[in-house]
Amino acid sequence: MESEEVLEELKNVEVEIQDVQDQIRILLDQQEKLYERKSELEALLEVCETSESAGKVGGAASTVEDWSGPFEWDSRADDVRFNVFGISTYRANQKEIINAVMSGRDVMVIMAAGGGKSLCYQLPAILHDGLALVVSPLLSLIQDQVMGLTALGIPAYMLTSTTSKENEKFIYKALEKGEGEIKILYVTPEKISKSKRFMSKLEKCHHAGRLSLVAIDEAHCCSQWGHDFRPDYKNLGILKTQFPNVPLVALTATATQKVQGDLVEMLHIQRCIRFVSTINRPNLFYLVREKSSVGKVVIDEIADLIRESYPNDESGIVYCFSRKECEQVAKELRERGISADYYHADMDAGFREKIHLRWSQNKLQVIVGTVAFGMGINKPDVRFVIHHSLSKSMETYYQESGRAGRDGLPSECILFFRPADVPRQSSMVFYENSGLQNFYGIVRYCQSKRQCRRSAFFHHFAEPLQDCNGMCDNCAFSSEVEEIDVSSHAKLMVSFLQDLQENDQRLTMLQLVEKMKNKHKEIDSNMKREKLEQLVVQLITEHVLKEEFQHTAYSTNAYVTIGPLAKQVLQGKKIIKQEVSSRLNTGTEKRKSVKRSLTSSHLEFKLDNLRKELASVHGGILPHSILSAQQIRTISAQKPHPIEELEKVIGKLKTEKYGSRILEEIQNCTDSDLPNNGKLIEEKDSEGRAKKRTMTTKSHIVIESSDEDA
Ligand SMILES: Nc1ncnc2c1ncn2[C@@H]1O[C@H](COP(=O)(O)OP(=O)(O)OP(=O)(O)O)[C@@H](O)[C@H]1O
Numbered sequence: 001m002e003s004e005e006v007l008e009e010l011k012n013v014e015v016e017i018q019d020v021q022d023q024i025r026i027l028l029d030q031q032e033k034l035y036e037r038k039s040e041l042e043a044l045l046e047v048c049e050t051s052e053s054a055g056k057v058g059g060a061a062s063t064v065e066d067w068s069g070p071f072e073w074d075s076r077a078d079d080v081r082f083n084v085f086g087i088s089t090y091r092a093n094q095k096e097i098i099n100a101v102m103s104g105r106d107v108m109v110i111m112a113a114g115g116g117k118s119l120c121y122q123l124p125a126i127l128h129d130g131l132a133l134v135v136s137p138l139l140s141l142i143q144d145q146v147m148g149l150t151a152l153g154i155p156a157y158m159l160t161s162t163t164s165k166e167n168e169k170f171i172y173k174a175l176e177k178g179e180g181e182i183k184i185l186y187v188t189p190e191k192i193s194k195s196k197r198f199m200s201k202l203e204k205c206h207h208a209g210r211l212s213l214v215a216i217d218e219a220h221c222c223s224q225w226g227h228d229f230r231p232d233y234k235n236l237g238i239l240k241t242q243f244p245n246v247p248l249v250a251l252t253a254t255a256t257q258k259v260q261g262d263l264v265e266m267l268h269i270q271r272c273i274r275f276v277s278t279i280n281r282p283n284l285f286y287l288v289r290e291k292s293s294v295g296k297v298v299i300d301e302i303a304d305l306i307r308e309s310y311p312n313d314e315s316g317i318v319y320c321f322s323r324k325e326c327e328q329v330a331k332e333l334r335e336r337g338i339s340a341d342y343y344h345a346d347m348d349a350g351f352r353e354k355i356h357l358r359w360s361q362n363k364l365q366v367i368v369g370t371v372a373f374g375m376g377i378n379k380p381d382v383r384f385v386i387h388h389s390l391s392k393s394m395e396t397y398y399q400e401s402g403r404a405g406r407d408g409l410p411s412e413c414i415l416f417f418r419p420a421d422v423p424r425q426s427s428m429v430f431y432e433n434s435g436l437q438n439f440y441g442i443v444r445y446c447q448s449k450r451q452c453r454r455s456a457f458f459h460h461f462a463e464p465l466q467d468c469n470g471m472c473d474n475c476a477f478s479s480e481v482e483e484i485d486v487s488s489h490a491k492l493m494v495s496f497l498q499d500l501q502e503n504d505q506r507l508t509m510l511q512l513v514e515k516m517k518n519k520h521k522e523i524d525s526n527m528k529r530e531k532l533e534q535l536v537v538q539l540i541t542e543h544v545l546k547e548e549f550q551h552t553a554y555s556t557n558a559y560v561t562i563g564p565l566a567k568q569v570l571q572g573k574k575i576i577k578q579e580v581s582s583r584l585n586t587g588t589e590k591r592k593s594v595k596r597s598l599t600s601s602h603l604e605f606k607l608d609n610l611r612k613e614l615a616s617v618h619g620g621i622l623p624h625s626i627l628s629a630q631q632i633r634t635i636s637a638q639k640p641h642p643i644e645e646l647e648k649v650i651g652k653l654k655t656e657k658y659g660s661r662i663l664e665e666i667q668n669c670t671d672s673d674l675p676n677n678g679k680l681i682e683e684k685d686s687e688g689r690a691k692k693r694t695m696t697t698k699s700h701i702v703i704e705s706s707d708e709d710a
């Protein structure tokens with residue numbers, strides 16, 4: 001052999017070794033994921049078997065004991081549930097959790113946002129003698145809770161930086177001497193870890209047998225693996241050590257197996273009963289919309305959507321990528337007649353709180369926020385959450401979108417996606433542990449036109465699939481999607497990038513698409529720019545291409561380079577198929593739009609105004625504490641009369657406080673309702689603003705599809 005030939009072969013072998021190493025890396029990656037999934041499935045199997053053996057079909061709770069009762073406190077619990085809280089029936093797992101807490105057991109509650117976790121510790125707190133301590137991470141959450149409980153006549157207090165000296169004295173006296181009635185005391189975790197004075201008073205309260213239970217809300221904050229880690233939560237283990245015989249309840253909306261394990265360890269509740277409810281939010285409609293590359297068009301679409309689907313100022317959130325974008329989007333929405341304001345971490349705290357409060361009181365329809373607008377949101381009647389830009393992972397999207405519909409009524413989660421947003425977000429998350437891997441999960445969610453959006457969540461949280469009931473765009477319109485083989489385009493792209501790389505050149509995603517279109521006219525004719533961008537993103541998530549990042553003084557640039565599976569594509573061993581909605585063709589976009597409108601009756605409108613009026617009269621109470629959206633709907637549908645009938649709907653306490661005013665509204669509407677039925681009317685709301693609304697005799701949700709070009 002000539003030395004030149006040897007050299008040539010050596011080069012080839014080296015390239016092949018590199019290729020094999022790349023493939024090994026991918027396989028190892030895949031193996032790791034499969035192991036992870038395997039252990040998740042094993043844990044899941046254990047849960048299913050345990051609940052089946054306990055006779056609980058459906059796997060609602062991972063507990064062997066039957067906590068559904070009967071128990072001696074059943075009738076007292078029912079009385080407080082209905083007559084104090086105004087809640088007519090328990091939701092899944094609530095009764096069992098309450099019974100376990102009442103039986104003195106430590107309990108871990110994993111229940112989706114809005115599932116009704118608060119009742120699980122508030123009701124036992126009222127039934128028990130003594131005082132319940134609740135640890136909650138945010139002042140705003142605590143204020144909301146205390147306000148709501150006070151409105152129900154429950155003696156609830158908080159000990160925080162905002163507590164007056166007078167109240168502090170009252171609270172300490174109650175702890176130390178049992179003077180003055182306190183049923184529920186809220187504190188932030190810092191009180192436990194930093195205030196010796198507080199802990200010594202609490203010790204005295206316990207010593208006198210007056211500490212009835214401890215609840216730790218948003219318990220995932222204990223774990224570094226959770227999404228909202230708070231260092232002070234790490235010290236809460238002291239509560240079980242100090243008060244071993246007091247039942248401890250840890251509550252959170254999402255906790256992976258890893259986080260659950262952490263919680264048990266850190267809070268010292270090894271013998272706790274776990275109640276794991278489904279992550280499913282059946283009332284949420286999930287939808288991904290193609291985002292125009294023209295900023296103004298996106299805002300037009302968002303404004304149209306809000307105006308058309310939510311004409312009665314129903315509350316919503318729009319999430320944006322950056323602070324600047326929040327301010328811009330809020331301004332442009334306002335220019336289009338939407339009552340919107342922005343919220344981000346860079347604002348004066350007082351100003352931020354003012355905006356939050358106006359929104360909570362239904363005086364502002366839309367908050368345009370960054371992720372900083374997060375955990376403290378306790379508003380139950382958020383009807384829509386729109387993502388102007390995509391989230392950084394499936395988990396954060398679940399959290400953010402999950403702020404919609406906490407009252408259980410139908411609500412929408414709409415994500416505006418365009419491939420060009422991918423590098424913007426990926427260059428922010430790539431330095432985080434598994435940041436890119438998690439991010440590509442939500443990118444796949446956005447790109448998919450076939451997979452049920454709900455099933456993507458079930459898969460992510462390792463939960464058995466449940467029926468979506470057509471409550472996502474892909475389930476509602478899946479038949480209109482076809483798969484097109486785009487392997488030849490992928491091949492051209494890979495070899496184009498390979499040539500560039502050999503010449504030490506790098507391109508961003510947008511540059512790559514531009515150059516491809518200029519170089520390969522055949523692509524230009526049959527593939528639109530958006531489709532090419534989608535293909536690049538698809539190839540990245542399928543490891544054919546990969547992103548590489550370079551820091552500059554002001555930003556991080558994302559470049560697209562050859563990925564580990566590029567060779568498979570070049571050799572024709574990997575087929576690339578792109579999902580295409582058959583409603584899209586080369587011309588203008590013909591998108592199926594899901595137009596969902598919540599229409600309300602005249603009486604609902606009146607009751608909505610009444611609760612706003614009463615909230616401002618009673619000072620500090622939020623409208624939903626007076627009447628929930630669900631209660632308004634029930635009253636409107638049933639028009640209860642006389643007062644005893646109303647009591648059957650909203651319980652004794654609310655009837656005593658607001659019953660006569662509610663009956664007045666029912667009476668007025670019954671007299672004047674029918675003639676205007678179904679017409680658009682103009683009225684004034686409690687703030688005197690003129691509003692247009694659609695009136696119908698019955699409330700209903702219309703899910704209608706419109707296709708202008710069909
Ligand atoms: N059984 C029930 N029937 C009707 N409404 C209920 C019931 N239980 C709770 N709710 C209402 O549901 C809403 C959400 O409850 P809650 O604030 O306890 O949710 P959560 O599980 O703590 O959610 P998050 O994780 O977002 O804090 C509240 O308005 C509450 O009054």
Ligand SMILES: [Mg+2]
Nearest residue numbers: 117118217218
């Ligand atoms: Mg809660």
